[in-house]
Amino acid sequence: MKLKKFKELDSTNNYMKKHFKEFENYDIISAENQTSGRGRRGNTWFSSKGMALFSFFLKDQNLNIEQYTKIPIIAGISTLSALNKIEKNNYKYKWTNDIFLNEKKLSGILVEKIENNFVVGIGINIYNKIPKEVEDIAISLNKDYDIDKVILTIVEEFAKYYEKFLSGSWENIIEEVNSYNFLKDKKIKLKILDKYYEGIVKNISLDGRLEVEINKKIKLFSAGEIEINYR
Numbered sequence: 001m002k003l004k005k006f007k008e009l010d011s012t013n014n015y016m017k018k019h020f021k022e023f024e025n026y027d028i029i030s031a032e033n034q035t036s037g038r039g040r041r042g043n044t045w046f047s048s049k050g051m052a053l054f055s056f057f058l059k060d061q062n063l064n065i066e067q068y069t070k071i072p073i074i075a076g077i078s079t080l081s082a083l084n085k086i087e088k089n090n091y092k093y094k095w096t097n098d099i100f101l102n103e104k105k106l107s108g109i110l111v112e113k114i115e116n117n118f119v120v121g122i123g124i125n126i127y128n129k130i131p132k133e134v135e136d137i138a139i140s141l142n143k144d145y146d147i148d149k150v151i152l153t154i155v156e157e158f159a160k161y162y163e164k165f166l167s168g169s170w171e172n173i174i175e176e177v178n179s180y181n182f183l184k185d186k187k188i189k190l191k192i193l194d195k196y197y198e199g200i201v202k203n204i205s206l207d208g209r210l211e212v213e214i215n216k217k218i219k220l221f222s223a224g225e226i227e228i229n230y231r
């Protein structure tokens with residue numbers, strides 16, 4: 001587990017994917033700023049100084065699709081658990097890739113596959129100011145935590161959860177994830193391609209899908225864009 005630090009990169013995920021042959025399992029790169037931070041579904045991840053912006057490497061993982069779609073969930077619970085180790089707070093896990101605090105987004109996760117390897121990219125609002133335009137939906141911890149320590153604690157937590165997952169303790173992990181389920185009992189609208197589904201969220205199922213009650217029946221979703229408390 002080595003941490004290589006940069007002042008500025010286009011994106012830590014881009015850099016790690018481009019140079020992936022240089023990295024070993026759990027190696028980390030971080031940047032103080034990113035000029036083209038990327039989010040999921042082609043979104044931009046607005047980056048600024050004071051955020052934790054980093055990616056770590058999972059080398060030569062022989063995982064099938066059912067296994068590797070669980071990586072974002074493992075990254076989410078590891079981030080949440082590491083943040084609680086640094087200072088306890090009311091963090092929630094928002095299926096599939098976000099950490100929320102006080103109903104607002106604190107952190108986002110982007111997992112990408114390259115050959116048999118994975119790049120896990122995480123952005124967290126630690127001490128950065130949240131721009132006015134997104135104040136309603138995003139939150140920063142607003143505390144001068146040691147960012148390197150935050151990053152290392154998260155990757156150490158990830159290594160622990162990931163080893164548990166590989167040795168067959170997924171059921172315990174998903175149980176813990178469910179105890180932090182931000183969407184639980186919320187009324188949501190979920191969009192997949194051009195179709196909309198409306199219902200009440202229940203648990204995250206053992207295979208990592210979201211259970212949504214629609215007309216008294218449970219439907220399982222493996223992906224989708226979510227709108228909460230719509231009218």
Ligand code: BTN
Pocket residue numbers: 010011012013014034036037038039040041043045053054055098107108109110121122123124
């Ligand atoms: C999302 O919420 O859509 C995911 C955001 C992921 C952002 C992080 S910041 C570090 C790493 N480098 C990137 O370009 N993206 C991830």
